[in-house]
Amino acid sequence: MRLFAPAKVNLALHVTGRRDDGYHLLDSVVVFAGVGDWLTLAPSDALSLTVTGPRAAGVPADRRNLIWRAAELFAPGHGAAITLEKHLPHAGGIGGGSADAAAALRGLSELWRAAMPDDAAVLSLGADVPVCAAGRPMRMSGIGELLAPLPPLPPLWLVLVNAGVEVPTRAVFSTLERRDNPPLPDLPAEGWPDAAGFAGWLCSARNDLEPPARALVPAISEVLDRLNTQPGCLLARMSGSGGTCFGLFAEEGAAKAAAEELTGDKPDWWVAAAPVLA
Structure with a gap:
Protein backbone atom coordinates (compact mmCIF):
# COMPACT_ATOMS: atom_id res chain seq x y z
CA MET A 1 0.00 0.00 0.00
CA LEU A 147 -12.49 22.42 10.57
CA ALA A 148 -14.79 23.85 7.91
CA PRO A 149 -14.43 23.29 4.14
CA LEU A 150 -13.38 26.36 2.18
CA PRO A 151 -15.60 27.74 -0.57
CA PRO A 152 -14.61 26.53 -4.05
CA LEU A 153 -11.12 27.62 -5.06
CA PRO A 154 -10.00 28.59 -8.57
CA PRO A 155 -7.06 26.72 -10.13
CA LEU A 156 -3.90 27.75 -8.27
CA TRP A 157 -0.20 26.96 -8.28
CA LEU A 158 2.36 27.36 -5.50
CA VAL A 159 6.10 27.75 -5.49
CA LEU A 160 7.36 26.53 -2.12
CA VAL A 161 10.80 27.66 -0.95
CA ASN A 162 12.81 26.78 2.15
CA ALA A 163 16.26 28.29 2.68
CA GLY A 164 17.31 25.49 5.03
CA VAL A 165 17.56 27.73 8.10
CA GLU A 166 15.90 26.40 11.25
CA VAL A 167 13.06 28.53 12.60
CA PRO A 168 12.55 28.17 16.37
CA THR A 169 8.77 27.79 16.65
CA ARG A 170 8.65 28.38 20.40
CA ALA A 171 10.62 31.62 20.02
CA VAL A 172 8.34 32.77 17.19
CA PHE A 173 5.24 32.36 19.36
CA SER A 174 6.93 33.87 22.44
CA THR A 175 7.82 37.08 20.58
CA LEU A 176 4.33 37.72 19.20
CA GLU A 177 3.32 41.31 19.90
CA ARG A 178 -0.36 40.34 20.27
CA ARG A 179 -2.23 37.09 20.84
CA ASP A 180 -5.75 38.50 20.49
CA ASN A 181 -5.75 39.43 16.82
CA PRO A 182 -8.95 39.63 14.75
CA PRO A 183 -10.06 36.46 12.92
CA LEU A 184 -9.98 35.97 9.17
CA PRO A 185 -12.12 38.27 7.02
CA ASP A 186 -15.45 36.86 5.87
CA LEU A 187 -15.19 34.14 3.24
CA PRO A 188 -17.42 34.48 0.15
CA ALA A 189 -19.96 31.69 0.14
CA GLU A 190 -19.67 31.16 -3.62
CA GLY A 191 -15.89 31.18 -3.66
CA TRP A 192 -13.62 33.31 -5.84
CA PRO A 193 -13.93 33.86 -9.61
CA ASP A 194 -10.22 33.48 -10.35
CA ALA A 195 -6.75 33.36 -8.83
CA ALA A 196 -6.41 37.14 -8.80
CA GLY A 197 -9.64 37.47 -6.83
CA PHE A 198 -8.48 34.89 -4.33
CA ALA A 199 -5.10 36.57 -3.98
CA GLY A 200 -6.87 39.89 -3.38
CA TRP A 201 -8.89 38.33 -0.57
CA LEU A 202 -5.74 36.78 0.92
CA CYS A 203 -4.11 40.21 0.95
CA SER A 204 -6.76 41.28 3.47
CA ALA A 205 -5.57 38.43 5.73
CA ARG A 206 -2.15 37.81 7.31
CA ASN A 207 0.23 35.36 8.84
CA ASP A 208 0.67 36.75 12.36
CA LEU A 209 3.74 34.56 12.84
CA GLU A 210 5.60 36.02 9.88
CA PRO A 211 6.86 39.30 11.48
CA PRO A 212 8.46 37.60 14.52
CA ALA A 213 9.88 34.84 12.32
CA ARG A 214 11.43 37.42 9.97
CA ALA A 215 13.01 39.17 12.93
CA LEU A 216 14.50 35.93 14.20
CA VAL A 217 15.52 34.47 10.82
CA PRO A 218 16.47 37.10 8.20
CA ALA A 219 16.67 34.40 5.50
CA ILE A 220 12.85 34.36 5.43
CA SER A 221 12.83 37.97 4.22
CA GLU A 222 15.33 37.07 1.49
CA VAL A 223 13.12 34.21 0.30
CA LEU A 224 10.00 36.41 0.27
CA ASP A 225 11.82 39.18 -1.59
CA ARG A 226 12.92 36.73 -4.27
CA LEU A 227 9.43 35.27 -4.63
CA ASN A 228 7.85 38.72 -4.91
CA THR A 229 10.06 39.56 -7.91
CA GLN A 230 9.00 36.50 -9.91
CA PRO A 231 6.73 37.21 -12.92
CA GLY A 232 3.20 36.04 -12.22
CA CYS A 233 3.55 35.87 -8.43
CA LEU A 234 0.27 37.16 -6.98
CA LEU A 235 1.29 36.93 -3.32
CA ALA A 236 4.31 35.78 -1.31
CA ARG A 237 3.99 34.81 2.34
CA MET A 238 5.41 32.48 4.97
CA SER A 239 3.52 29.27 5.73
CA GLY A 240 2.71 28.36 9.32
CA SER A 241 5.50 29.08 11.77
CA GLY A 242 8.12 28.91 8.99
CA GLY A 243 10.52 28.70 7.50
CA THR A 244 8.95 27.53 4.21
CA CYS A 245 7.47 30.37 2.19
CA PHE A 246 5.14 30.26 -0.78
CA GLY A 247 4.45 32.25 -3.89
CA LEU A 248 0.90 32.04 -5.25
CA PHE A 249 0.49 31.78 -9.03
CA ALA A 250 -2.41 31.50 -11.43
CA GLU A 251 -0.50 29.67 -14.17
CA GLU A 252 1.50 26.45 -14.16
CA GLY A 253 4.06 27.84 -16.59
CA ALA A 254 4.84 30.90 -14.49
CA ALA A 255 5.16 28.81 -11.33
CA LYS A 256 7.52 26.31 -12.94
CA ALA A 257 9.60 29.10 -14.49
CA ALA A 258 9.93 30.79 -11.10
CA ALA A 259 10.93 27.52 -9.44
CA GLU A 260 13.53 26.86 -12.15
CA GLU A 261 15.05 30.33 -11.76
CA LEU A 262 15.20 30.12 -7.98
CA THR A 263 16.74 26.64 -8.11
CA GLY A 264 19.39 27.89 -10.50
CA ASP A 265 20.23 30.93 -8.39
CA LYS A 266 20.02 29.20 -5.01
CA PRO A 267 20.90 25.52 -5.44
CA ASP A 268 21.11 25.06 -1.66
CA TRP A 269 17.47 26.10 -1.22
CA TRP A 270 14.62 23.59 -1.37
CA VAL A 271 12.28 24.75 -4.14
CA ALA A 272 9.17 23.05 -5.53
CA ALA A 273 6.38 24.13 -7.88
CA ALA A 274 3.09 22.30 -7.33
CA PRO A 275 -0.64 22.72 -7.92
CA VAL A 276 -3.03 23.36 -5.06
CA LEU A 277 -5.01 20.14 -4.65
CA ALA A 278 -8.81 20.40 -4.80
Missing part, protein backbone atom coordinates in the same frame (compact mmCIF):
# COMPACT_ATOMS: atom_id res chain seq x y z
CA ARG A 2 1.48 3.32 -1.09
CA LEU A 3 0.08 6.63 0.21
CA PHE A 4 0.78 10.27 -0.59
CA ALA A 5 1.31 12.75 2.27
CA PRO A 6 0.97 16.20 0.66
CA ALA A 7 2.51 19.39 1.97
CA LYS A 8 0.11 21.47 4.09
CA VAL A 9 0.30 25.21 3.40
CA ASN A 10 -1.16 27.92 5.64
CA LEU A 11 -2.08 30.63 3.15
CA ALA A 12 -3.19 32.81 6.08
CA LEU A 13 -2.83 32.32 9.81
CA HIS A 14 -4.29 34.59 12.48
CA VAL A 15 -3.46 34.11 16.16
CA THR A 16 -6.73 35.00 17.87
CA GLY A 17 -6.16 34.07 21.51
CA ARG A 18 -4.42 31.90 24.04
CA ARG A 19 -6.01 29.37 26.35
CA ASP A 20 -5.20 29.05 30.04
CA ASP A 21 -3.25 25.87 29.26
CA GLY A 22 -0.94 27.80 26.94
CA TYR A 23 -2.31 26.55 23.62
CA HIS A 24 -2.78 29.30 21.04
CA LEU A 25 -6.09 29.78 19.23
CA LEU A 26 -5.74 30.09 15.47
CA ASP A 27 -7.83 30.97 12.45
CA SER A 28 -6.17 29.72 9.28
CA VAL A 29 -6.71 29.01 5.59
CA VAL A 30 -5.11 25.64 4.82
CA VAL A 31 -4.56 24.04 1.43
CA PHE A 32 -2.52 21.08 0.23
CA ALA A 33 0.07 21.05 -2.54
CA GLY A 34 0.87 18.39 -5.09
CA VAL A 35 4.30 17.74 -3.56
CA GLY A 36 4.96 15.70 -0.47
CA ASP A 37 6.21 12.54 1.19
CA TRP A 38 5.25 8.94 0.41
CA LEU A 39 4.47 6.10 2.78
CA THR A 40 4.57 2.40 1.94
CA LEU A 41 2.79 -0.02 4.29
CA ALA A 42 3.13 -3.79 4.28
CA PRO A 43 1.80 -6.50 6.62
CA SER A 44 4.27 -7.59 9.29
CA ASP A 45 4.31 -9.33 12.66
CA ALA A 46 5.76 -6.24 14.35
CA LEU A 47 5.71 -2.50 13.91
CA SER A 48 8.76 -1.04 12.16
CA LEU A 49 9.63 2.25 10.47
CA THR A 50 12.31 2.88 7.87
CA VAL A 51 13.08 6.37 6.58
CA THR A 52 14.48 6.88 3.08
CA GLY A 53 14.47 9.63 0.45
CA PRO A 54 16.39 12.84 -0.19
CA ARG A 55 15.26 14.46 3.10
CA ALA A 56 15.72 11.43 5.37
CA ALA A 57 18.65 12.87 7.33
CA GLY A 58 17.71 13.69 10.89
CA VAL A 59 14.23 12.12 10.71
CA PRO A 60 13.77 9.62 13.57
CA ALA A 61 12.62 6.08 12.84
CA ASP A 62 11.29 5.33 16.32
CA ARG A 63 8.57 6.61 18.66
CA ARG A 64 9.81 10.19 18.23
CA ASN A 65 8.27 10.06 14.76
CA LEU A 66 4.56 10.92 14.58
CA ILE A 67 3.99 7.96 12.28
CA TRP A 68 4.92 5.59 15.09
CA ARG A 69 2.74 7.43 17.56
CA ALA A 70 -0.14 7.38 15.08
CA ALA A 71 0.16 3.59 14.87
CA GLU A 72 0.02 3.37 18.66
CA LEU A 73 -3.43 4.99 18.66
CA PHE A 74 -4.88 1.75 17.34
CA ALA A 75 -5.47 -1.31 19.50
CA PRO A 76 -2.24 -3.12 20.43
CA GLY A 77 -1.20 -6.31 18.72
CA HIS A 78 -1.04 -5.07 15.13
CA GLY A 79 2.12 -5.07 13.04
CA ALA A 80 3.18 -3.24 9.90
CA ALA A 81 6.39 -2.51 8.05
CA ILE A 82 6.24 1.20 7.24
CA THR A 83 8.65 2.98 4.92
CA LEU A 84 8.67 6.78 4.82
CA GLU A 85 10.10 8.30 1.66
CA LYS A 86 10.95 11.82 2.85
CA HIS A 87 10.85 14.69 0.35
CA LEU A 88 9.60 17.64 2.42
CA PRO A 89 11.96 19.70 4.60
CA HIS A 90 12.03 18.55 8.20
CA ALA A 91 10.30 21.04 10.56
CA GLY A 92 9.58 23.30 7.60
CA GLY A 93 6.20 24.76 8.56
CA ILE A 94 4.36 22.79 5.87
CA GLY A 95 3.14 19.95 8.06
CA GLY A 96 5.48 17.25 6.84
CA GLY A 97 5.36 15.20 10.05
CA SER A 98 1.64 15.83 10.49
CA ALA A 99 0.89 14.84 6.89
CA ASP A 100 2.92 11.67 7.36
CA ALA A 101 0.97 10.82 10.52
CA ALA A 102 -2.36 11.47 8.81
CA ALA A 103 -1.42 9.23 5.88
CA ALA A 104 -0.34 6.54 8.33
CA LEU A 105 -3.69 6.74 10.12
CA ARG A 106 -5.61 6.31 6.85
CA GLY A 107 -3.42 3.50 5.62
CA LEU A 108 -3.23 1.55 8.87
CA SER A 109 -7.00 1.80 9.31
CA GLU A 110 -7.38 0.08 5.95
CA LEU A 111 -4.52 -2.39 6.42
CA TRP A 112 -5.72 -3.48 9.84
CA ARG A 113 -9.44 -3.12 9.03
CA ALA A 114 -9.77 -0.99 12.14
CA ALA A 115 -11.78 2.14 12.85
CA MET A 116 -9.93 5.42 12.75
CA PRO A 117 -8.99 6.77 16.21
CA ASP A 118 -11.41 9.35 17.58
CA ASP A 119 -10.97 13.09 17.00
CA ALA A 120 -9.40 13.75 20.40
CA ALA A 121 -6.80 11.04 19.84
CA VAL A 122 -5.92 12.41 16.40
CA LEU A 123 -5.59 15.93 17.84
CA SER A 124 -3.25 14.58 20.52
CA LEU A 125 -0.67 13.97 17.79
CA GLY A 126 -0.52 17.69 17.02
CA ALA A 127 -2.61 20.67 15.95
CA ASP A 128 -2.03 20.05 12.22
CA VAL A 129 -2.89 16.34 12.15
CA PRO A 130 -6.70 16.72 12.00
CA VAL A 131 -6.57 19.04 8.98
CA CYS A 132 -4.01 16.79 7.30
CA ALA A 133 -6.31 13.83 7.92
CA ALA A 134 -9.11 15.78 6.21
CA GLY A 135 -6.78 16.35 3.25
CA ARG A 136 -8.75 19.10 1.49
CA PRO A 137 -8.85 22.93 1.59
CA MET A 138 -10.08 23.95 5.02
CA ARG A 139 -10.58 26.80 7.42
CA MET A 140 -8.90 25.61 10.60
CA SER A 141 -9.62 27.23 13.94
CA GLY A 142 -9.51 26.62 17.67
CA ILE A 143 -6.29 24.75 18.43
CA GLY A 144 -6.67 22.81 15.19
CA GLU A 145 -9.77 20.80 16.03
CA LEU A 146 -12.37 23.00 14.32
